[in-house]
Amino acid sequence: MSVPPHPEHPDITPEMWEKIDAVIARHRGVAGSVIAVLRECQQVVGYLPVELIDAVASGLNLPRSDVFGVASFYSLFSLKPKGRNLIKVCMGTACYVKGIKEVITRIEARFQLAPGGTSPDRRFSLEAVRCLGACGLAPVMVVNNDTFGDVKADRVIEVLEPYR
Amino acid sequence: MDKVRTQLMLCGGTGCRANRSEMFRETLQGELEKRGLAEEIKIIETGCNGFCAVGPVMLVQPEGIFYQKLTPEIVPHLVEEHFLKGRPVKKLFYVEPASKETIPKMESIPFFAHQMFWVMRNKGVIDPEVIDEYIARDGYFAAAKALREMTPERIIEEVKISGLRGRGGAGFPTGIKWEFARKSPGAVKYVLCNADEGDPGAFMDRSVLEADPHAVLEGMIIAARAIDAHQGYIYVRTEYPLAIRRLEIAIRQAREYGLLGKDILGTGFDFDIDIYQGAGAFVCGEETALMRSIEGKRGMPRPRPPFPAVKGLWEKPTVLNNVETLANIPLIINHGGRWFASVGTEGSKGTKVFALSGDVNNIGLVEVPMGTSLRRLIFDIGGGIPRKKKFKAVQLGGPSGGCVPEQYLDIPVDYEEIAKVGAIMGSGGVIVMDHETCMVDMARFFMDFVQDESCGKCTPCREGTRRLLEILEKICEGRGEPGDLATLEELSHIIKEASLCGLGQTGPNPVLSTLRYFRSEYEAHIFEKRCPAKRCVALLRFEIDPEVCTQCGACFKACPAGAIAWKKKQPARIDKEKCIRCMTCFEKCRFDAIS
Known part of the structure; x- marks a missing residue:
């Protein structure tokens, strides 16, 4: 099977396409691998533009609708670009009981973004995620790879300040 | 063969890692090497110890000394005192919240003493990577x-x-x-x-x-x-x-x-x-x-x-x-x-691991024989409710479960008994709520979860849970109407009966159980436009009662919008024009003067 030339996309560099092709090649013919492929591709690009979904579909020989169906079903996958820093606020029950709602309100007001959205300057994306299983630290916020426990509404902006 | 005299079982679970246990370990290792102790004292990183509330935690073996809330800063002192001079560091011991008693040994801490480790038999004892x-x-x-x-x-x-x-x-x-x-x-x-x-x-x-x-x-x-x-x-x-x-x-x-x-x-x-x-x-x-x-x-x-x-x-x-x-x-x-x-109740055998969290002192994992009472779980092991607040309800079984009020705290926890009071054992999440939790808001929270996670395949779950959420949001925002409670109940029963899988069949449980035990709170929201727990922002007036206000100024100092006027020996006042309704003053006021 010949691989069609890759379409141009502002967020996907030729090096990224190379990695994507390698991911697809490694999983081709393995039943049920589409979720793993999408996960790895998203790690490369940061999100899943429609051109990438098309490439996965033709690479794995699946209908585009199937791949899009999977990408849109699971909350791990994002079809929209993300900000430079990703804030995950835990919406588990323990965090809720301990006041994550007030924390979110504060972030929303300061950076003008809603959960699921990205701030106008692309500095932050905010995600309200499912229980992170770190209920001992509630309320919990994860910024990129840093976990912050016991986040209080009046401290949260200060915590976010170093992330530019 | 190495002559290891002491093993330090440092918890490497998610909770302790988030509290800088990695940095503590590196600092400790460095200090042990500097003092020439690295050969005889070994650090072993274990899996989650379970007592996440006081992490990072470390057990010193064979002595059985349990250290909590460790920081990299304390390392030189700890090594000097305990590992060189043989004097365990008292200020790192566990302190029982009620009696203020310090307890040096892990086995004497009530959190551990009442537990029975079957499933968690190896936690904190082995290196999970070996x-x-x-x-x-x-x-x-x-x-x-x-x-x-x-x-x-x-x-x-x-x-x-x-x-x-x-x-x-x-x-x-x-x-x-x-x-x-x-x-x-x-x-x-x-x-x-x-x-x-x-x-x-x-x-x-x-x-x-x-x-x-x-x-x-x-x-x-x-x-x-x-x-x-x-x-x-x-x-x-x-x-x-x-x-x-x-x-x-x-x-x-x-x-x-x-x-x-x-x-x-x-x-x-x-x-x-x-x-x-x-x-x-x-x-x-x-x-x-x-x-x-x-x-x-x-x-x-x-x-x-x-x-x-x-x-x-x-x-x-x-x-x-x-x-x-x-x-x-x-x-x-x-x-x-x-x-x-031989362990457990008639219909439920063995032990069960519960994840204790929310408004409770000893947050963490607890393994007890089936049939243990909720009261033992929350008060004896969990150490009760923090900051002297009052117990209100405990949520069992997550979004499929229900809230259990105080009068049922003595029932033995097993599959059947829990179901009788309208909750489920579920996977074992136990979330304790104090009297500042609004039960209508909790029902709304769970319904928001269920409707968002509904896969959309079957109509009762996809549409029904969304309608439930809309009604609950309306009530929390002060637009509740007299017929709403009946609609909630009817719709809940339909969703339970007609849904395809367990998600929809149990999804309305949080609504039904809060309606069963906390109906008066729903009624206060609908008929009096009042949130008794003061959590629903739309129903709060943001006014300070000058009779109750102790003129301490805590709210004035905390307000991020500069909306509170206060001078010494005068009650504070909120300027509603400037107020952004962020609730900071509610959290700061210890006298319940704001409504």
């Missing part, structure tokens, strides 16, 4: 016994005698499930481990995987032998990176030792395990949805029958067990079903 340590604790003994000395029928019989029921929520007898799969015709069968722990407020499976991954692998090997499967999958949440890493290490080591792969222990039995990462969908905890997801499809449930024991993954007979269930299996094989059944 298979030899698991084997030294009788690990893989049960697998060897099952493969060499027992017939599949005998294994199933033993599990049936034990009375073990699925720990993932539904509580189906494990032995019977295995028997169905064994009797299903087919050359290819699968054993799956459900590690898609999605219930908010439940983290026991994560902890078991992080602290003792081999116990789960061993349980799967025994299950595979019982039903004659040769391939297994562990479906684990992508949100648990540390658990995934530990599992990968464990599987690699088990293969190297000939405990997975071809011809296990020379018995001619083949079995291997692969990890499958979820992609963030709560419904994938449902068995048929989980199997669709492994097949690379949208994780949507399908009607049963056929049950997975007949047609499961790739349409082959499949057994799916939860992490905690599987971790129980080696115990049953080692000690016998009758031994296991």
Whole structure:
């Protein structure tokens, strides 16, 4: 099977396409691998533009609708670009009981973004995620790879300040 | 041979790591080397200790001294005092919240003393990344016994005698499930481990995987032998990176030792395990949805029958067990079903791990015999409610469960008794709520979760839960109408009866249970436009009662909008024009003067 030339996309560099092709090649013919492929591709690009979904579909020989169906079903996958820093606020029950709602309100007001959205300057994306299983630290916020426990509404902006 | 005189069992669970346990370990290692103690004192990073509330925690063995809330800054002092001079550092001891008594030894801390460690038998005792340590604790003994000395029928019989029921929520007898799969015709069968722990407020499976991954692998090997499967999958949440890493290490080591792969222990039995990462969908905890997801499809449930024991993954007979269930299996094989059944209640045998969180002092994982009362769980082990606040309710079983009020705190926790009061055992999430929690808001929170996670396949769940959420939002925003409660109840019952899978069938439970026990709060919201717990922002007036105000100025100092006017010896006042309704003043006021 010949691989069609890759379409141009502002967020996907030729090096990224190379990695994507390698991911697809490694999983081709393995039943049920589409979720793993999408996960790895998203790690490369940061999100899943429609051109990438098309490439996965033709690479794995699946209908585009199937791949899009999977990408849109699971909350791990994002079809929209993300900000430079990703804030995950835990919406588990323990965090809720301990006041994550007030924390979110504060972030929303300061950076003008809603959960699921990205701030106008692309500095932050905010995600309200499912229980992170770190209920001992509630309320919990994860910024990129840093976990912050016991986040209080009046401290949260200060915590976010170093992330530019 | 090294002469190690002391072992430092440092918790490397997610909670302690988030509290800088890594940095503590590096600093401690450096200090031990500097003082020439590195040869005789070894740091061992263990899995989750369970006592997340006071992390990072470390157990000094063999003395049994338990240190809490460790920081890199304390390291020089700790090494100097304890490891050079032999004087344990008092200020790092656990302090009992009620009596203010300091307790140096782990076994005397009430949080641990009332527990019974079966599933968590190896937590904090072994290095989960070293298979030899698991084997030294009788690990893989049960697998060897099952493969060499027992017939599949005998294994199933033993599990049936034990009375073990699925720990993932539904509580189906494990032995019977295995028997169905064994009797299903087919050359290819699968054993799956459900590690898609999605219930908010439940983290026991994560902890078991992080602290003792081999116990789960061993349980799967025994299950595979019982039903004659040769391939297994562990479906684990992508949100648990540390658990995934530990599992990968464990599987690699088990293969190297000939405990997975071809011809296990020379018995001619083949079995291997692969990890499958979820992609963030709560419904994938449902068995048929989980199997669709492994097949690379949208994780949507399908009607049963056929049950997975007949047609499961790739349409082959499949057994799916939860992490905690599987971790129980080696115990049953080692000690016998009758031994296991000696603990627990009539219908619920063995122990259960609960994840205690919310408004409770000792947040963490707790393993107790089935039948232990909620009061013991929350007050004796959990240490009660922080900041002298009052207990209001406890939420059991996550979004499928219900809230239990104070009058039922003495019921024994087992599958049947919990169901009688309108909650479920579920996966074992226990979320304690104090009197400042609004129960209508809690119902709204859970319904927001359920409607968002509904896969959309069946109409009652997809549309019904959204309508429930809309009504609850309306009530929280002060637009509730007299007929709303009847509509909530009617709609809830329809969703429960008509939905396809467990998500919809149990989703309305939080609404029904709060309506059952806290109806007056709903009524206050609807008829008086008042939120008794002062949590629903739309129903608050943002006024300070000058009679109650002690003129302390705490709200004035905290207000981020500069909306509060206050001078010494004068009651504070909120300027509603400037107020951004952020609730900071409510949190700061210790006198309940703001409404």
